[in-house]
Amino acid sequence: MVQYSATTKYHEFLGAVTQHAAEGILAYSRSGKVILANNALGKIFGVDSLDIERQNLIDLIPDTEDKENILTRLFLRSTSQQEEAFEFTILQATGNLLPVDVMVGYTKLSDGEEVFIANWRDISERRKTEERLVRQAEIINQMHDAILVADPDFRVMECNKALEHILHIPKAKLLGKNLYDLVHTQFPGDMKPEDVWEIAVSKGRWHGIVGVTNSVGALVQMDCVLFPMRDSKDEISYFISVARDITERLETERRIQETQRIESLGRLAGGVAHDINNLLFPIFLNLEEAADDVEAGTDLEEAVTAIRASMDACMKIKQMIEQILHFSRDNTEREEVLDMAVVVQEAWKLTKMIIPSSLKTEVSIQGASGYMLGNAIQLSQILLNLVSNAVAAIAQGPGLISITLEQKRADDIAKPRYYAIRHEMYAVLSVTDTGCGIPKNIMGRILDPFFTTKGVGEGTGLGLTEVAGIVRDYDGAININSKVGQGTTISIYFPVSSALETKVI
Numbered sequence: 001m002v003q004y005s006a007t008t009k010y011h012e013f014l015g016a017v018t019q020h021a022a023e024g025i026l027a028y029s030r031s032g033k034v035i036l037a038n039n040a041l042g043k044i045f046g047v048d049s050l051d052i053e054r055q056n057l058i059d060l061i062p063d064t065e066d067k068e069n070i071l072t073r074l075f076l077r078s079t080s081q082q083e084e085a086f087e088f089t090i091l092q093a094t095g096n097l098l099p100v101d102v103m104v105g106y107t108k109l110s111d112g113e114e115v116f117i118a119n120w121r122d123i124s125e126r127r128k129t130e131e132r133l134v135r136q137a138e139i140i141n142q143m144h145d146a147i148l149v150a151d152p153d154f155r156v157m158e159c160n161k162a163l164e165h166i167l168h169i170p171k172a173k174l175l176g177k178n179l180y181d182l183v184h185t186q187f188p189g190d191m192k193p194e195d196v197w198e199i200a201v202s203k204g205r206w207h208g209i210v211g212v213t214n215s216v217g218a219l220v221q222m223d224c225v226l227f228p229m230r231d232s233k234d235e236i237s238y239f240i241s242v243a244r245d246i247t248e249r250l251e252t253e254r255r256i257q258e259t260q261r262i263e264s265l266g267r268l269a270g271g272v273a274h275d276i277n278n279l280l281f282p283i284f285l286n287l288e289e290a291a292d293d294v295e296a297g298t299d300l301e302e303a304v305t306a307i308r309a310s311m312d313a314c315m316k317i318k319q320m321i322e323q324i325l326h327f328s329r330d331n332t333e334r335e336e337v338l339d340m341a342v343v344v345q346e347a348w349k350l351t352k353m354i355i356p357s358s359l360k361t362e363v364s365i366q367g368a369s370g371y372m373l374g375n376a377i378q379l380s381q382i383l384l385n386l387v388s389n390a391v392a393a394i395a396q397g398p399g400l401i402s403i404t405l406e407q408k409r410a411d412d413i414a415k416p417r418y419y420a421i422r423h424e425m426y427a428v429l430s431v432t433d434t435g436c437g438i439p440k441n442i443m444g445r446i447l448d449p450f451f452t453t454k455g456v457g458e459g460t461g462l463g464l465t466e467v468a469g470i471v472r473d474y475d476g477a478i479n480i481n482s483k484v485g486q487g488t489t490i491s492i493y494f495p496v497s498s499a500l501e502t503k504v505i
Contacts, residue, residue: 024100024120029113030075032057044100044122046092062091074118076106087123099127146222148241154178154193157238166222166245168215186211189373200226201236209473210243221247338376340369340427340496344405347380351387359391359399366406369427370496378470385467386431386490393435393488402432407496416477416493418447418468423475423495430491437484446480467492 018025024041028034034053042049045060052060057074061067070088085103092098105117140147146163150156156174164171167183174182180193187196188208200206205227212220222243228236344365355361383403390401408428410421438446447468471478475495482488 024122026052026057026118026120028057028116028118030116032075034060035115041120044092044098044120045090046094046096060090062089064089074102074104075116076104099123144244146241146243146245148179148243150179150239150241152197152236152239154180154197163243166214166220166243167212168218183215184213186213196226197228197239200239201228204228209246219247220245221250335373335375338372338374338379340372340429340494341365341367341405343376343379344369344383344403344429346376347383348403350380351384354384354388355391355401358397359394359401362400362402364402364404364406366404368498369405369407370425370494370498372427372474372494372496374474374494382467382470382492383429383431385464386429386492389464389490390431390433390435390488393433393437395435399434400432401434402430404428404430404432408493413493414479416479416491418478418480419472419476421477421493425496425498426476426493427496428491428493430489432487432489434487437486437488438480438482439484443480443482447478464490 018036018038021038021040024044025036025038026034026041027036034055034057037049037052039049042052045052058071061070061074066088073086085101087099087101089097089099099122101121101123103119105119107115107117109115141160143160143162146166147158147160148156148163149158155176155178159171159174164174167174169182179185185193187193187210196206196208205225207223207225210222210224212222214220223246224241224243226239226241228239231237348363348365352361387401387403394401406428408426410424410426413421413426413428415421447464468478471492471494477493479491479493480488481491
């Protein structure tokens with residue numbers, strides 16, 4: 001057995017550690033003479049480590065404008081100088097440029113010789129990752145949608161240019177501040193930020209329309225999605241919000257709604273004028289007969305009956321006018337708990353005025369269809385638009401319009417064409433006609449603003465843009481089934497609750 005001295009073992013141990021180290025190790029003298037280079041350093045330079053030991057450090061550094069600065073940092077003058085790792089690029093034997101970072105240490109041997117020991121690391125993968133992150137950050141910064149990253153205390157951690165532009169506040173003044181201390185924010189249903197963030201935590205996300213009054217006093221309506229990010233311990237480390245400025249879109253929709261509401265009033269006025277004319281004729285005859293009876297002093301009982309019949313007809317006229325006046329008022333912002341069956345029944349009283357006598361109608365309204373927080377005028381507008389489209393689809397010929405309202409569970413509903421089913425229970429309002437149907441080549445455009453199949457001067461079209469806007473605000477859904485020459489069914493899905501105390505959907 002070979003006997004090893006402690007010194008021999010120690011040197012073998014140091015040699016093994018040096019040669020098998022993951023980082024490149026380079027030892028060199030004050031003159032630049034390489035004393036030791038390990039295998040990892042040879043891989044970094046793309047040569048055998050023994051070839052490096054035959055060179056001078058000055059020859060290993062590529063001839064660039066920064067060479068003198070690099071050499072200065074590689075040759076520390078005394079142990080009192082503490083250097084952080086620094087980065088530069090070397091030229092490999094293959095001709096490739098390789099980024100590295102280097103940490104230099106210094107020692108003085110017992111014989112007085114100065115020795116420098118430098119640890120070298122290949123940072124090419126790190127550089128690639130950093131470059132990829134920089135590109136991603138720049139993409140996010142240039143996005144049209146506003147991006148906000150905030151900690152659980154609502155303090156802004158990061159944001160992009162779009163948010164700066166919307167809020168009219170520079171990023172430097174946003175970072176570290178509570179966003180809700182800087183701008184006034186209005187969540188739907190008078191919710192507080194804490195309520196919204198609690199929903200995002202419990203359900204994984206929150207989506208809604210948020211009104212923000214920016215630093216110059218302008219109100220910006222934003223379609224916002226908020227979701228939490230969790231760490232490896234499943235604890236929330238921060239929240240991300242993606243928001244889109246929809247102020248202009250909402251204003252456009254409001255103008256479309258106003259235009260189409262005026263059209264609807266015009267159609268209603270035409271229908272009411274026809275009904276009033278039909279009622280005025282018997283009123284006139286009844287009053288004329290009553291006047292003759294009173295003047296002749298004959299049968300006053302018949303005169304009273306005729307007058308009461310006239311009064312009943314006048315009350316019908318009064319009710320029709322009240323319905324139109326109620327519909328024409330601009331009170332679409334007021335929300336209340338609605339019994340869907342009652343709302344649709346009331347809406348039908350108004351809507352049936354626009355249906356010509358040549359068309360048959362079938363109405364089936366399920367009594368227990370559920371409750372929702374909404375606006376009755378908006379729901380009347382939906383039914384009026386759908387029925388108006390059905391009347392136009394049948395044109396002048398005979399036909400049938402069917403209206404149904406029923407409650408369905410999400411599991412019993414097929415995937416709708418527009419929007420998603422996200423709630424447990426829905427009130428489904430369907431309008432079916434036996435008209436011309438919708439061609440496939442325009443089916444994908446019928447919700448577009450100002451899209452119409454009508455000629456010039458015949459109106460703004462299907463009115464489905466307004467319907468879609470209202471349904472979207474209620475987080476509902478729309479389905480359309482149509483066959484050319486056979487007819488169309490449009491179904492609107494309203495999320496409802498079975499409880500009268502419904503506050504929010």
